[in-house]
Amino acid sequence: MREKASNSYRNLPDDNGRFGIHGGRFVAETLMPLVLDVEKSYHAARKDQSFLSELLYYQKHYIGRPSPLYFAERMTAHFGGAKLYFKRDELNHTGAHKINNVLGQALLAKRMGKTKIIAETGAGQHGVATATACALFNLECEVFMGAEDVRRQKPNVDRMRLLGAKVHAVTSGTSTLKDAMNEALRYWVAHPDTHFYIIGTVAGPHPYPEMVRDFQSVIGKETREQITEAEGRLPDALIACIGGGSNAMGLFHPFLDDEEIEIYGVEAAGHGLDTDQHAASLTGGSPGVLHGNRTYLLQTAEGQIKDAHSISAGLDYPGIGPEHSWLHDIGRVNYVSATDEEALKMFQLCSRLEGIIPALEPSHALAFASTLLPKMAEDKIVVLNMCGRGDKDLEAVLPLLDERGLL
Amino acid sequence: MTNRISQCFEKAASQNRAVLGVFVTAGDPDAQTSAALLDSLVENGADFIELGMPFSDPxxxxxxxxxASIRAIKAGMTLQKTLDMAASFRQRHPDTPLILMGYFNPIYIYGRDAFISAANKAGVDGLIIVDLxxxxDVELxxxxxxxxxxxxxxxxxxTLGDRLPVVIKKAGGFVYYVAIAGITGTKSAATDSIRSAFTRLREETDLPAVAGFGIRSAxxxxxxxxxxDGVVVGSALVQKIEDAVSSGDDxxxxxxxxxxxxxxxxxMQRK
Structure with missing residues (x-):
């Protein structure tokens, strides 16, 4: 039996920002007044019709929402089995789902009278989205990015600079996303009066996991309408990749109470779950406290945070959003994984069959789809969140595809 | 139970001086040197010790x-070894207050009740857990x-405004005023702002109050x-350890x- 919070899976967090044992506000005292201020302002804004109208305006005219729901006919025929639909958030302005959240938070920052924005970024998609919104709303922008990711995702670094953002290459720790987040939090602590921190995923101290989920839920809300229009009913299964988990939360949340729908979150298994080189916090981690929330983490027996590994910089994070941890604990969502190799094959396959170059992140979701779909009947329907496009990955991926004879 | 912390502040007050607290990370650069550093600090006038529990993501x-945390973890430091180090410090220094400072995750993984019991047994006087x-409060x-x-x-x-009563409601030992808006060791504290902060603090609490973060020189x-009532120096000391280690001559x-x-x-002596 699944444990439900008062007949719905959709009414958390509680007032303390908890999803079951997960979530919370584990931050230094210096940040507490800031976090409480964001919470108060956000809770007021989401009830304010003028804020919501402004958000809707930019979603439609600037991002290009709604993003299409597309029947991937050739992939469906190739896998054989259930019908596969792509929710095409890779067509959003800036090329990924990240902008959905960023526009919401940037409007909130403006409403709070903040003039400067801080963001962390892994793959660079959140950094680019933030730099974009800052250009649009005339806000100063500083992006923290692990030095290793700066190297892996150079085109996005160039984009951010062109958009007017200052990119800080972070060399502490392992020089990846977790270290970028540490540095962004440190910077925020030192600039509490002027700066707003736009967190890019459904993690961090309350209210961030809730707020980012709400801004991303537009993905799932549109999907409900679109699939009903296309098929006359809701889908049988949903699939999305998970690093921190914002695109997945955005797709899943509006469907959580439709219990007949099977939901799959795909973590990055890197070189394999039986190695030390993966980023699957739920399948290979345990609950702990990092970056302001309790959630599943990759950590040692002593509680030191371990390095994550994934070919995809966007999934290369040793934690996961606390709501996913809760959904894992209660069993509402199935968390599975895909390796670097499996994702690489899908990167090529989807490009060849659909003319859509997927980012490495949703390539992980495709890898799981390739095992799930053949097991399902042909009248079943699956929606996969195509949360980003792969242009940013070409430099890293092409040599690997060449080596494997896939070009 | 004797209260080492309040005795320490009372003694200093009677001598018209402030209390000196020093921060070092347990096991930095290695367990043996770290223990010897603690002895040297006490011998050279440190009134209380803040012992950092190493964490990968401070x-x-x-x-x-x-x-310092990374050096200590690499040298094999764990929370258990930090507690052992505290216990042996207590045997050598029965009167010097010892405070463990760090982040919650290693404690959460060790187990809350096991940690509290081990800390008590080791003769630890207080805890500063940055991210709680x-x-x-229910966590620890x-x-x-x-x-x-x-x-x-x-x-x-x-937090000096409306939030101050919330923050000091369950405070014990002393209140630690973070003298700069920012992280440890990054800029220097301004005396004027510390003065007005302490005026505000003393309206709100009878606990002794110390200032730290950003105090780098005598x-x-x-x-x-x-x-x-007291001054804490941390990063400036830790920097000396780093300098010695990186020069290869410790x-x-x-x-x-x-x-x-x-x-x-x-x-610390007032004029």
Missing amino acids: MADGPAIQA PPEE CDAAREAGLSFIRLVTPT EQASEVAAIA TKLIADVGTFCASLSAA
Whole structure:
């Protein structure tokens, strides 16, 4: 039996920002007044019709929402089995789902009278989205990015600079996303009066996991309408990749109470779950406290945070959003994984069959789809969140595809 | 139970001086040197010790203290070994208050109740857990207080307003004023803002109050000692360890740290 919070899976967090044992506000005292201020302002804004109208305006005219729901006919025929639909958030302005959240938070920052924005970024998609919104709303922008990711995702670094953002290459720790987040939090602590921190995923101290989920839920809300229009009913299964988990939360949340729908979150298994080189916090981690929330983490027996590994910089994070941890604990969502190799094959396959170059992140979701779909009947329907496009990955991926004879 | 923390402040007050607290990370650069450093600090006038529990991702600390954590973890330091180190310190120094400072995750993984019991047994007097604000008191603070450990609160320039009563409600031992808006060791504290902060603090609490974060020299320590009941120096000490380690010559490390500590201690005397 699944444990439900008062007949719905959709009414958390509680007032303390908890999803079951997960979530919370584990931050230094210096940040507490800031976090409480964001919470108060956000809770007021989401009830304010003028804020919501402004958000809707930019979603439609600037991002290009709604993003299409597309029947991937050739992939469906190739896998054989259930019908596969792509929710095409890779067509959003800036090329990924990240902008959905960023526009919401940037409007909130403006409403709070903040003039400067801080963001962390892994793959660079959140950094680019933030730099974009800052250009649009005339806000100063500083992006923290692990030095290793700066190297892996150079085109996005160039984009951010062109958009007017200052990119800080972070060399502490392992020089990846977790270290970028540490540095962004440190910077925020030192600039509490002027700066707003736009967190890019459904993690961090309350209210961030809730707020980012709400801004991303537009993905799932549109999907409900679109699939009903296309098929006359809701889908049988949903699939999305998970690093921190914002695109997945955005797709899943509006469907959580439709219990007949099977939901799959795909973590990055890197070189394999039986190695030390993966980023699957739920399948290979345990609950702990990092970056302001309790959630599943990759950590040692002593509680030191371990390095994550994934070919995809966007999934290369040793934690996961606390709501996913809760959904894992209660069993509402199935968390599975895909390796670097499996994702690489899908990167090529989807490009060849659909003319859509997927980012490495949703390539992980495709890898799981390739095992799930053949097991399902042909009248079943699956929606996969195509949360980003792969242009940013070409430099890293092409040599690997060449080596494997896939070009 | 004797209260080492309040006795320490009372004694200093009677001598018209401020209390000197020093921070070092347990096991930095290695367990043996670290224990010897603690002895040297006490011999050279440190009134209480803040012993850092190493954590891989110390988000409220600057580069010096993060590097110290990484050195200690690499050298094999664990929370269990930190507790063992505390116990052996207590045997050598029965009267010097010892405070464990760090982040919650290693404690959470060790187990809350096991940690509290081990800390008590080791003779630890108080805890400063950076990422446990009052909103998370059920995680550790309530049980630690019940077991007789002082839960020391950080008060920051951003909490001096309406939030101050919330922050110091369950505070024990002393109040630790974070003298800069920022992370440890990054900029210097301004004396004027410390003065007005302490006026505000004393309206709100009878606990002794110390200032730390951003106090780097004996001169600065002397200015702050005129205002606060105590002064904490951390990053400047930890930087000396880093310098010695990176120069490859740590033969004089213990003596150098001792000399620096003695100069800070002398600066505690009010005129």
